Amino acid sequence: MDREVHSLFQSQFREDGINMNMRWIYVVLAVALLVGLAGYYFNLKFQDDMKNGPEPEKPGSSQNTKTITVGTDSYYAAKQLTEFQPLADYIASKLSDNGTVYEGRVIVVKTVDNVTGLLEEKKMDLYIASPFTVYLVSKKSGAIIFLRGWRDGVPQYHSLFVVRNDSSIRTPQDFLGKTMAFQTPESSSGYLLPKAHLLQKGLNLSQSDGNNSVKYIFTEEEEENIVLWVIEGKADIAALSNLNFDQLVKSRKDELKVIDRTIDVPRLVVSYRSDIDPSLLEKIKQILLGMDKDPQVISLTMRTKKYDEVSNDEINNISRLVNFLD
Structure with a gap:
């Protein structure tokens, strides 16, 4: 055992x-x-180090980080972000150097009411939008218009007044007692420009019915869809840009006729807050003026790839029409 x-x-x-x-x-x-x-x-x-040399120093805490903020307005924020974020990033990359790294930021407001405060509080450096809204904001905030943008390669546009082909309306005077379809209160070509044009002609506009005035409504839709309000009988007249009208299919155009048009205004304008650093402003200006010559810009998802100086005549024309809106 x-x-x-x-x-x-x-x-x-x-x-x-x-x-x-x-x-x-x-x-x-x-x-x-x-x-x-x-x-x-x-x-x-x-x-690898012997072959390529030491790895370049990456931006870190030793570098100064700043933000360049581009503002715009739209009911369609996602669309505007797609267009303006690449622009903000492009400006930031061109401003950055060994000492300072810039980050691009975009603010999209639904209405222009908050833009003045953002500019005054230095939370917005550049404001880019249609000419009438930028001009109205500049009057309140002191922002200064200095450049014009060629959106979709076009420097200027105007508004058209269209009616159904079988309409009895022949001249703007026939608009009295009828209903006008505008886009949104912030739209230049879809509201501010055509409204100022009609007021300049001596017509009264109101959101109430009346034989001695033009009643107007807001569709709150994309501008190219405004013509449907006329075709479907929801409104007698529609105001839209010549660019959107030109994009309509021929069969749709054949259902409409143009009664009147406004003057040409810049497609897009750029303003800056009045207290921005002059040296920073000059750098931004040169970056924007040279964009269309930069091969890097071709691949960017931006509708506006060219900027030039806005003329005094263009600003004066806008100013004169804005006076009718006050």
Whole structure:
């Protein structure tokens, strides 16, 4: 009995010893593998460093970080972000140097009511939008208009007044007692420009019915859809830009006729807050003026890839019409 127990004990001891030895072997192999991989990695990195030189210093806490903020207005924020975020990023990248890294930011407001405050509080550096809204904001905030944008490659546009082909309306005077479809209160071509044009002609506009005035409504839709309000009989007249009218299919155009048009105004204008640093402003101006000559801009998802100086005549024309809106 004692011999069997002793034999069993020796057998178990040998098995435990073997198992322990195997575990140590596995540990040693694992350590050797890790050391080998680490050595291989650092050898590759050393060779790469020798080939390419030291890795350039990345922007970090030692560099000054600033933000350049571009503001605009639209009921369709996602669409505007798609257009203006690449612009803000482009300006930021061109402003950045070894000492300062700029980040591009975009603010899209649904209405222009908050833009004045954002400019005065230095939360917005540039305001880019249609000419009438930018001009109205500049009057309140002191922002200064300085550039014109060629949106979709077009520097200017105007508004058209269209009616159904079978309408009895022949001249703007026939608008009295009828209903006019505008887009939104912030739209230049879809409201402010055509409204100022009619007021300049001596017509009264009201949101109430009356034979001595033109009743107007807001569709709150994309401008190209305004003509449907006329075709479907929801309004007698529609105001829209010549660019949107030109994009209508021929069959749709054949259902309409143009009664009148406004003057040409810039497609897009850029203003800056009045207290911006002059040296920073000059850099931004040169960046925007040189955009259309930069091959990098071609691949950017922006509708406006060219900017030039806005003329005094263009600003004066806008100013004269805005006076009718006061």
